[in-house]
Amino acid sequence: MMLDSIDKQLLVLLQKDCKQTNKELSNKLNLSVTAIYERIKKLEKEGIINKYVALLKNEKIDKAFVAFCHIKLIQHSQEYVVKFEREVANLSEVLECYHISGDYDYLLKVIVKDMEAFREFMVNKLTNINHIGSTHSMFVISEVKHTTGINL
Amino acid sequence: MMLDSIDKQLLVLLQKDCKQTNKELSNKLNLSVTAIYERIKKLEKEGIINKYVALLKNEKIDKAFVAFCHIKLIQHSQEYVVKFEREVANLSEVLECYHISGDYDYLLKVIVKDMEAFREFMVNKLTNINHIGSTHSMFVISEVKHTTGINL
DNA sequence: TGTGAAAGTCATTTACA
DNA sequence: TGTAAATGACTTTCACA
Numbered sequence: 001m002m003l004d005s006i007d008k009q010l011l012v013l014l015q016k017d018c019k020q021t022n023k024e025l026s027n028k029l030n031l032s033v034t035a036i037y038e039r040i041k042k043l044e045k046e047g048i049i050n051k052y053v054a055l056l057k058n059e060k061i062d063k064a065f066v067a068f069c070h071i072k073l074i075q076h077s078q079e080y081v082v083k084f085e086r087e088v089a090n091l092s093e094v095l096e097c098y099h100i101s102g103d104y105d106y107l108l109k110v111i112v113k114d115m116e117a118f119r120e121f122m123v124n125k126l127t128n129i130n131h132i133g134s135t136h137s138m139f140v141i142s143e144v145k146h147t148t149g150i151n152l
Numbered sequence: 153m154m155l156d157s158i159d160k161q162l163l164v165l166l167q168k169d170c171k172q173t174n175k176e177l178s179n180k181l182n183l184s185v186t187a188i189y190e191r192i193k194k195l196e197k198e199g200i201i202n203k204y205v206a207l208l209k210n211e212k213i214d215k216a217f218v219a220f221c222h223i224k225l226i227q228h229s230q231e232y233v234v235k236f237e238r239e240v241a242n243l244s245e246v247l248e249c250y251h252i253s254g255d256y257d258y259l260l261k262v263i264v265k266d267m268e269a270f271r272e273f274m275v276n277k278l279t280n281i282n283h284i285g286s287t288h289s290m291f292v293i294s295e296v297k298h299t300t301g302i303n304l
Numbered sequence: 305t306g307t308g309a310a311a312g313t314c315a316t317t318t319a320c321a
Numbered sequence: 322t323g324t325a326a327a328t329g330a331c332t333t334t335c336a337c338a
Contacts, residue, residue, distance in 0.1 A: 003213070011213075014206035018170070021314065032324050037315070039322095048212045053205060053300055054166035060200045061155070061163075063302055068252065068259060085296045092303035097296040100220065107220060107290065111302060138259065144237045144249040148205055148300065150215055150263060151244035173331065184307055189333070191305095 001046050006031065008152040010039055011048070015149040018052045055148070058111065065114050066140035069126070070104035072133040080131040087129045093121050104136065115139075153198050158183065160304040162191055163200070167301040170204045207300070210263060217266050218292040221278070222256035226285040239281045245273050256288065267291075 003011070009029055013020065022036045029036065043049045058064050073080055088097050088108065096109040108126075112118050118137075127135070155163070161181055165172065174188045181188065195201045210216050225232055240249050240260065248261040264270050270289075278287070 001212075011206070011208060015208065017204060018206040019204045023314075033315085034317090034325080035323060041316095046212065047209055050207045050209045052169060052171045053207060054163070054170040055202045055205060055300055056163060056167065056302055057199055057202045058302065060153075060198065061302065061304060066250070068250075089297040094297060095300070095302070096298050098218070098220075099293040099296055100290040101293060102288075102290040104290075106296070136254075138252040138254040138256075140250045140252055142251040144251055144258070145241040145246060146248050148207055148247070150208055150210065150213065150247070152213060175331075185332085186308080186334090187306060193333095 001048070003048075003152070007039060007043065010036070011043065011152055012149070014040070014049065062113050063111050065112050065118055066143070067110045067112075067118055068138045068140070069108040069110055069122075070136040070138075071106040071108065071126075072104050072135075073106075074131050074133040076105070084129060084131055088126075091121075091125055093125070153200070155200075155304070159191060159195065162188070163195065163304055164301070166192070166201065214265050215263050217264050217270055218295070219262045219264075219270055220290045220292070221258075221260040221262055222288040222290075223258040223260065223278075224256050224285040224287075225258075226283050228257070232283040236281060236283055240278075243273075243277055245277070 006029055010025065013025060013028065022033045022040070025031075026033045026036045040049070058066070073084060084106075085097070085099075088094055088106070093110050093112050094108050095111055096107075098107045099105065100107050110118065110121065112121055118139075122135070122137070126132070158181055162177065165177060165180065174185045174192075178185045178188045192201070210218070225236060236258075237249070237251075240246055240258070245262050245264050246260050247263055248259075250259045251257065252259050262270065262273065264273055270291075274287070274289070278284070
C-alpha cells in the first residue's frame with residue numbers, strides 16, 4: 001500500500017501521541033474529521049498501525065535497571081533454537097530478543113529493579129535455559145535516546 | 153507513590169491496548185467508570201504513564217532493516233561525550249542510544265529500509281560524527297520478542 | 305476512594321459533492 | 322476521497338456515601 005504525504009504526517013503525529021482527537025488531527029492537517037477518521041481506520045486495517053499502547057516510566061515503577069545480554073548457543077540445531085526462543089520469550093524480564101549476526105547469536109534487552117534483581121534473573125532464570133553456551137552482559141549507564149517513533 | 157493491585161492491573165491492560173474505553177476497563181476490573189477514570193488521571197499526573205503512542209509495523213512502512221551498533225569514542229572528555237550524544241540523538245534512523253558498560257561506550261538501535269540504506273547511514277551520517285573511535289554492527293536476522301509492556 | 309447521574313465532547317454513520 | 326450533519330457512545334464533572 002502506498003502512503004501519501006498526509007498518511008505519513010498522520011502516522012508521525014500518532015506515533016507521538018495517539019490520544020489526540022480526530023478534531024485536533026484534522027486541524028493540524030487541514031482535513032475534515034471524517035477524512036482523518038477514514039484514513040486512520042485504513043491504516044489500522046492494513047496493519048500499518050500495529051497497536052496503541054501506554055508507555056511507562058521505568059524508574060517510577062521500580063524497574064530502573066536495564067541491561068543488554070549477548071547469548072551464544074552451544075549448538076544451532078533446529079530443536080535447540082526453537083526451544084531457546086520459546087523459553088526466552090516467556091521471561092517477563094526480557095522485553096526484546098533478537099537473533100543477530102556476529103559473534104553472538106542473540107541480543108536481549110532485560111529490565112529489572114536493580115543489580116541484585118539482575119543477578120537473580122541471570123542465575124535463576126536465564127542460565128537455567130538449556131543449550132546456552134556463553135553470555136555477555138552490558139549494563140545501561142544512561143539512556144541517551146529512546147523513542148518508538150519511526151521516521152517516514 | 154505506592155501502586156495497589158488495581159493500579160498494576162490497569163497498567164498491564166493499558167500497556168497492551170490504551171484505546172480501551174473506561175467502560176471496558178471498569179468491567180475487567182470490577183470498578184465504576186469514574187474510579188477507573190480517576191486512577192488513570194492519577195497515573196498520568198504522577199508521570200508513571202509517560203505517554204500514549206501508536207506502534208507501527210516496520211515492514212509495512214519500508215523500514216524492515218534493523219541493526220545494533222556498538223560505538224567506542226576516541227576520548228571521553230565531557231566535551232566529546234556531550235557533542236556525540238547530541239548529534240546521535242538527532243539522527244532519525246537511531247531510535248535508541250544507550251551509554252553502556254563494557255568494551256564499547258554506546259549501543260545504538262538503527263532502523264532503515266535495507267542494507268544499502270544502512271551502508272549510506274554509516275558512511276554519510278554516523279561516521280561523520282566526530283570523535284568516534286570504532287564501530288561494530290550487528291544485523292537483526294529475526295525478532296524473537298519485542299514488547300513495550302513491562303511486568304508489574 | 306468509591307458511586308451513579310448529568311453535561312459536554314467525541315467517534316462513527318449516513319447522505320451527498 | 323472528500324464534506325457536513327445526525328446519533329449514540331464516551332469522557333469528564335459533580336454531588337454525595
